[in-house]
Amino acid sequence: MTTAPGAAEATAEQAERWEPVIGLEVHVELSTRTKMFCGCATDFGGAPNTRTCPVCLGQPGSLPVANAGAVEYGIRLGLALGCRIAPDSRFHRKNYFYPDMPKNYQISQYDVPLCVGGGLEVVTGAGRRHVGITRVHMEEDTGKSSHVGSGGRIHGADHSLVDYNRAGIPLLEVVSEPDLRSAEEARAYLTELRAIVRTLGISDAKLEEGSMRCDANVSLRPVGHTVFGTRVEIKNMNSLRSLGRAILYEVVRQRGLLDAGEPVVQETRHWDEDAGRTSPLRRKEEITDYRYFPDPDLVPVMPAPEWVERLRADLPEMPGVTRSRLTEGLGLPAEQAHTLVHAGLAGLLQDAAAAGSGPAEAANWLTNEVLTWCAEHGVDPADAPLTGAALAELVGLVADGTLSARLGRSVLVDALDGRGTPGRIVAARGLRQISDSDRLAAAVDEAIAANPEAAARVREGNPKAVGPLVGAVMRATGGQANPRVVNELLRSRLAAPG
Amino acid sequence: MALSSEQVRHVAALARLALTDDEVEALREELSQILAYAEQVGEVATDDVPPTSHPFPLANVLRADDPRPSLPVTDALAGAPRAERDRFHVPRIVVEQP
Numbered sequence: 270m271t272t273a274p275g276a277a278e279a280t281a282e283q284a285e286r287w288e289p290v291i292g293l294e295v296h297v298e299l300s301t302r303t304k305m306f307c308g309c310a311t312d313f314g315g316a317p318n319t320r321t322c323p324v325c326l327g328q329p330g331s332l333p334v335a336n337a338g339a340v341e342y343g344i345r346l347g348l349a350l351g352c353r354i355a356p357d358s359r360f361h362r363k364n365y366f367y368p369d370m371p372k373n374y375q376i377s378q379y380d381v382p383l384c385v386g387g388g389l390e391v392v393t394g395a396g397r398r399h400v401g402i403t404r405v406h407m408e409e410d411t412g413k414s415s416h417v418g419s420g421g422r423i424h425g426a427d428h429s430l431v432d433y434n435r436a437g438i439p440l441l442e443v444v445s446e447p448d449l450r451s452a453e454e455a456r457a458y459l460t461e462l463r464a465i466v467r468t469l470g471i472s473d474a475k476l477e478e479g480s481m482r483c484d485a486n487v488s489l490r491p492v493g494h495t496v497f498g499t500r501v502e503i504k505n506m507n508s509l510r511s512l513g514r515a516i517l518y519e520v521v522r523q524r525g526l527l528d529a530g531e532p533v534v535q536e537t538r539h540w541d542e543d544a545g546r547t548s549p550l551r552r553k554e555e556i557t558d559y560r561y562f563p564d565p566d567l568v569p570v571m572p573a574p575e576w577v578e579r580l581r582a583d584l585p586e587m588p589g590v591t592r593s594r595l596t597e598g599l600g601l602p603a604e605q606a607h608t609l610v611h612a613g614l615a616g617l618l619q620d621a622a623a624a625g626s627g628p629a630e631a632a633n634w635l636t637n638e639v640l641t642w643c644a645e646h647g648v649d650p651a652d653a654p655l656t657g658a659a660l661a662e663l664v665g666l667v668a669d670g671t672l673s674a675r676l677g678r679s680v681l682v683d684a685l686d687g688r689g690t691p692g693r694i695v696a697a698r699g700l701r702q703i704s705d706s707d708r709l710a711a712a713v714d715e716a717i718a719a720n721p722e723a724a725a726r727v728r729e730g731n732p733k734a735v736g737p738l739v740g741a742v743m744r745a746t747g748g749q750a751n752p753r754v755v756n757e758l759l760r761s762r763l764a765a766p767g
Numbered sequence: 768m769a770l771s772s773e774q775v776r777h778v779a780a781l782a783r784l785a786l787t788d789d790e791v792e793a794l795r796e797e798l799s800q801i802l803a804y805a806e807q808v809g810e811v812a813t814d815d816v817p818p819t820s821h822p823f824p825l826a827n828v829l830r831a832d833d834p835r836p837s838l839p840v841t842d843a844l845a846g847a848p849r850a851e852r853d854r855f856h857v858p859r860i861v862v863e864q865p
Contacts, residue, residue, distance in 0.1 A: 308835030318843045318853055321837055322837050322838050334828060335828070336830060416860075426860070430857070431854055431855040568827070
């Protein structure tokens, strides 16, 4: 834990007079094979406008038909969040003029969403909190616009170009109750929701790539009051870090206004990550009268109770349960279990343990070297190119003395770089640790001869002086000498009074 | 129900229609008549009739999550007034207000 952000948070949020009230709206882009209402593929990276058809282009006479897979994903998320699955849910049209949807409306859900009334637990330094989930509803994603003649900004653009490949991809919108009280809790909530979504396998849920998006509603009220203050909606936060920073900024901004006796204006504000501030969104066409009405082209979704119960029975283990199994079952510390589960590494750990690795050793490699490698290579840890069997093999090679910890790290990095299994890498690089004192004797003698001053200091009873000698042996053996054996050899050679 | 001129102007703004005062007045009368016609439903609707958006007893019309071919990009863009780099060319979205 670093001090700087913590201190900023303390200033912003432990202010005596005002309590932040935060709710999040999270969009989850589903990893179904096809769009929400048509059979166009959802694969990422298609050339512009090659994944469109009359339905998602809004051509007259075309008829949308809901994707059973997307409905199933929605029900599964609702069940995982403890929601009630609506026996009769409807699709509505949300009308607006903006070219990111060719129909001039987005199909969404309004008064009868698919799932209502669940919740999840978040744990932060401030303790445990239950955060209510108001609803989970289905809708469709919009197209992607690029703005020409303004350096990519919508303001000042000469015109815009639209690619409708993304238009119609299924989304679930998860709306929380205004139960969050700090930026830290908001981050913890989003982290937990992401872990649940990934566990269900319904989305890759990547904030940086937009497959999970988050808007925050933030208001302040006097501590002890129950009535909400005027809220501001913040958009455009593309990482957990952005979410935390944007909320902190907004809390400080609103507190400044309220302390000065000025009102907070209800509006939508845009988070600018580079500038580190929010600013109001001004769009001429931003009229919030969406005139929702039931889509006459789509019939109600009435999930059969048997279907819902079958999906409930098939739910995978939720992250909270996995965490307790890692702590209570495998004896890992709570913080490490949390890190593994949220990084999507719990499966790898369990595979390694099943392949014979000690859980603590496997967990340490994962939370240190593997996470570092992933961060350096921009790889999502959930996609780390490593199997449980390979990790268990590495743990075994270090445990039986074939590899020192240092060589183990080097072999693990090679394995992650795709150079084969740890066993093959050790064989290919000739990397066996040398623990045989006879084979090390010559190098030890050379080191003593080459470093007479250090050797003399050790003989005079200064054990720390052995360091340069060990280093010399390690260099001479290409890092393969067993440091413990080298230490023993040096000490025995230099112990006798000279 | 008789609409006010204000309501007509509001609906026109939502639909991006520029109306003259004469058109507002003409539409106010016509729309009021259409609403009055629709209001006849209220004469038969009673408390035990739930609001009905879909009159047919049909639900769960779903399709399997199986991909189907999309349109070739040239067909997708065929109806676009303008296209550029295989994308739909649309006019300036945000008009700066004076």
